[in-house]
Every structure is written in structure tokens, then in C-alpha cells.
Amino acid sequence: MHLVIVGNGVAGVTAAMAVRAADPRAEITIVSGESEFFFSRTALMYAFMDVMQRRDLEPYERKLFREQRLTLRQDWAVDLDAGARELRLAGGATLRYDKLLLATGSRGRRAPWERPLDGVVRFVSLQDLDACERLTPGTRRAVVAGGGLIGVELVECLVHHRVPVTFLVREPSYWPAALSPEEGELVAAHIRAQGVDLRLNSEIESMQGEGRVTGVTTKAGEQIPCELVGVTIGVEPNVEWLRAVKTPPALNRGIVTDAAFRTSLPGVFAAGDVAEVEGRIEPLWYAAKRQGQAVAQSILGQSMQYAPPAYYNSAKFFHLEWTCAGETQGPGRFRKLPGREASVRVIERDGIAVGFSMLGTRWNHRVLTRWIEERRRVDEVMGRLSEAQYDVEFGRVAL
């Protein structure tokens, strides 16, 4: 069997290793123009901040591909002919496959006010990192638009390089998709305390400059001179290239698949951020890893039904750590912890705990998701919260 995987992100590489573990004879080719080695996209910010070097981003030693007998084609896939089972590459070569896995991940969403100027960056790929590093020295002020997790990471990097940053967030409170207004206030105050000019209720209307960006105008009409604009208004499945191919798979927001990651094309699978599995997209590192494991079974012809576990996530806003499990929105009980930048929030429905959002201290999400699965009463879990704490030794936080 010749398995061709497009994309060497975490979904693609995890799938490749899982297929290899089950089938020592399979021929496995990974196509990626982005990088020669599998790297951890989540660590881009640490490379930008110079606390890591590029090579430190690689989760495995470089001998991995050789030992696992994975062939990397450093090239971009440009055409797909599912009838002939052929994938054409930008370099002109054509790969014949028996099974094809599309794992092209996410790309930064484009904003309507964007213009193709030098100084406009995203923060998703290695090429984005190159651009950020090149542009930072000539930047007197940066504007970052979009208050999601990538936005705050980019802001932290720029602050680290002592670049003054104006951080524009469309919503009236910080990251309302996951944080309650009180939590948003806590995070916003923390971000501002790092010297960031954080503005809520604020959006870019237009962009100025010739060649290089020189400033932006907000919807409120304010002009902000800047040399760098970070566009971090979310990510979307990286499917654009598939719209023009000879036989495109069914596309919606992402590549449409069934619960076994099968696309509408025979022998073609999709997994990771790019896959819309039964209507659901999970643009998270852990999910992509889980899907990479799962899709391998499907590729190997085993019957499987992917069922994602209870949602959980974690993040870090500068120094403020955050863990969530289950649902993040809806009525709940919020408590700010005395004397520190920390809070706990338990989301409830009919007296049952359905979600947790914990800011400023460490938590074991496994205990939290178990309580959700066991449908524990909110009164009970409020009294047992300390069982899920995961602080360092000597550092147990009083709740």
C-alpha cells in the first residue's frame, strides 16, 4: 500500500506513525512545502521570543523519518485526480497513491480590510514566523487585530521584543467565546498590566501604506500609525487549494467526512484541523493528534467510529494559566480567589455541573471531565474542587 499524506502537522505525522506501527510494509510519503521536519506549531511563539531555537520545535529527533521509513516530499500539492488516484505537486511530479490522507490543517482567516502590504502578518506557519522575525526590528508600533489565543500569543512575543502593541478586540469583553465577562476583565487587566494598549469594542476599518503598511484606521475613525499588523481573527480549514483541483472532495467549511474520516472521494481521507467530521471541526492540537491516531485505523481498513471525548482546553495569557472542561458558556458559579489573579467558574444546568473554567491556577482536566461525565451536582463539585487542583508542590492554592 502506498499512503500519501498531504501535510506534516500533528495529524499527518501521528497518522503516519500509527499506520507504520500496524503495517511495517506500507510505503508512506508525506508531502509538505512548509517544512522539512515535523515541528510543533504551538511553539511558534517561543521561537519568536527566542526562548527556543528553530530546531527545538521538532518533537522528535531528526532520525525519526528514517527510522519510521517515512519519505518527505518537500513540495506543495496542487492537483488531485481521485479517478486515477494521482496527486500532482507544484514541482511537476505526480504521486500515485492507494490511500490519500488530507491533513493540511488550518490557515489564518483573511480580514475584509486586509491589503497585500508588507508588514501584514499572521502567526500560524513557519513562513509567518520568518516574516515576524524579519519585520520586528523595523517596527515602532504594532497593531494586532483579534483577541483569540493566537492573538495574545503574538502580542506577548512583540511585548517581549519591547515593541509597543495596540491590541484591538472586536468584542465588548475579552474572548467571550470561552470566558465570562468577569474572567474577561481579569485577563484584560493582566494583559494591560504588561504594557499592552488593549482596546475592546474595537475593529479595523482600513489599512494605509504603499508597499509597507504605515497605519490602520479603526471603525471609530481613529488612525493608528504602525509598521506591523497582526491578523489573528481566527483560523479556518486550509481547503482553498482543493477548490481548483480536478476532483475536489465535498467541501463545506472544511473537508466533509463521515465518522471514519472518509471524504466523498474513494480512498481519500481527511483528519485534523482541515476535517469537518460529521459537521464538527476541532481546531486543537490534542484533537488533531487524536484524529491522527483514529484515521490510521480507518486507512488500515478497520471499521471505526470517531467519537470525540468531552471538550477541554488550556491556554496561557502571558503569565495567566487557564484550563477549561466541558461547556464554557451559560449560567454558573464564579468565585475570584482571594489575594491573587485567579478564579474558578463552574457552569451548571439543572443543578448539574456541565463545565469548568479555571483561571490563574493549575487543574487536572481529567478529574473535571470525569465529574461532567458522571453528571455530578454542582454543590458537590464545589466542595470537592481541591481534588482537581494540580498546583506545584508547596504551591497548593487556597480556594
Added chain:
Amino acid sequence: MIRDRLYHDLTNRGITGWIVAALLVWFYIALYFTENLTPVAQTFGLSSKWDLYGVLYTVAVVTGGIAVIRKYGHNRYQVVRTSVVMFVQIVFAFSIPMMLKALHQPEYYLSYFWPLKFDYMNPEYLFNQPWPFVVYTLAASLVIVPLLGALLGKRWYCSWVCGCGGLANTMGEPWRHLSDKSSAAWKFEKVSIYSVLGVSLLLTSLLFYSWFTKSKAPEVVQFQTWYGLIVGSILSGAVGTGLYPLGGTRVWCRFFCPMAALLGITQKAGKRFHIRVKEDMCISCGLCSKYCEMGIDVRAYAQRNESFTRASCVGCGICSEVCPRGVLRLENQSELVQIRSGR
């Protein structure tokens, strides 16, 4: 920014890093093999170059320690641990020996034990000391050190008490990430550290044999001299500390220290101390591996959800500190049992 570039250069094997390493090695050579530092010591009213070294060492641990506490002030484990390291250095590794010396007593370093302080288990030396010291040395080296290693992990010594580890975790902090993470380095480590342990055990046995038979062969004397020169001076001093800016802070501890080897064995055998990995939360960013001073590829365990104990782990806790998703936690077994049983 010139300051950032200079710091990067100094801490990433740039030209300034090499210069500082050369100066440190030169200092250790001057200290161990010449008397050039004696007049310098006397200028400061100190009686010997070793007193000067003690002063410099203590100042380095204290200033570095203050910087570390400021850096990791939000992490109680780091604050407590670093405070203990500074306290031990000031009291046990500096003040008490200096006072003993002022009182014309032998200067005992009560925070150092065999086989790190090799001479303390040399019967010719040991049994000529006052009995409280004999009891202390025998009890500590043979019982307390391994027992605590089994109960709490080698960290109780290597990153809480030991002066070598103390310097590494204070003054050495800016270079901790330079340790070699490759599997090849791990292979080398396993050979080198247990070889040094074997050699030091052999030498101690020979010294005891000579003492019992009251006849010391010239080869044993020579062996002793060479051990002191290679292990004591070159490996622990010049290589171990001098090469901070090139090989990271724990070159001595990781590849050569016989005490670390012994404690590593008890840590593994004790099956209590471990680094716990929170399930399916690792994002493979690699900060843990990058900042592991012992060159352990922590990420390799974290990304496959594997709680682990490595013989070399000194339990400094920085992997847990730098993890942006709070995946890693240093624990002793008893706590793990409690959590697993659901309490």
C-alpha cells in the same frame, strides 16, 4: 536591541559565551594547579585561595539565587527550594567550615558526603577524626543519603542541598538550556556516570583493604592521586563549572558525579519520586525538554502521556514551571496513590 543580542550570544554559545567559558576554565586551572590566586586572597585578608573560592562561590549562589527567586517568584516550589539551596551554602558550606577553621579545627563540610566528597570515606582520614564526625559521615553517606533518595528522589540532595547543584541552579540558570537532549548523549551518560561510580567504589574498597591490611601499595596511592586530579579537579571543577556556557550547567552532575549515580539508582529503586504527566494535554511545544538541565527529553514522555522517573532527574521542577499547559507535576508516590484512588 543590543542588550538582547548580547544576552542571546552569551547564553547560546556565541562568542561571549565562549569567552566566559574560557575565563572560567582558566580560573579553575589557576585555582587547582597554581598559587596565582593566593596573593589575591591575601589582598582581601583571606588566608588561602580556597577561602577566596568559598567566598566567590557563596556570593555566586546568593546573587544567582536572588535572581532565580525573582524570576520564579510565583512558583512556591522554586522559592522554597532555592531558599534552602542558598541557606545550605551560606551555613553548611561556608560559615561553619570557616568558623571551624578560625577555631583551628578541621573544616568539615557537613553538606557534602561520600562519594562526592571522596576523602570523607577514606579510612586513613575518617578514623583520625573526632567520633561525632565519624558517626555523622558513616550514617549520612551509608544510610540517610540513599534512604532519602528512595523516599523523596535524588532531588533532596542534588537540587536542594548540594553545592554543585546549588551553583548550577542559581548562577548557572541562564545556561541551563544548553544541555544536550540527544539520545546519543543519554547513551554516553549511562556509560560515563556509572563508570565513574565504579571507579570510585573500587578506589574506596582498595583504600579500606589497604587500611585493614595496614599495607598500601604504591599503585593505590597513585590511583588515589589520579582520581583526585581527574574526577575532583578536572571533571567537577574545570569541566563541570567552567563549561556552563557551552555544555549547560549540569555536565558534571549528569555525566560524572558518582553521588548522582548512586542517588539515581536509589531514586529508580525507590519507585516513589516521579514526574506526572497530565493526560492528553501536552502540545509538544518542547519547553520542558529545552529547559531540562539534565538533558532529559521530557517532551518525549509528555507527548505520549507517560508519567516517568529518570535516574538522572534532579527534580529541579523547571519542566513543570515552564510548561504552558501545566502538564507536568513533580510528585512522590504517596500522592499519586491518593489521586488514583479518587479519594
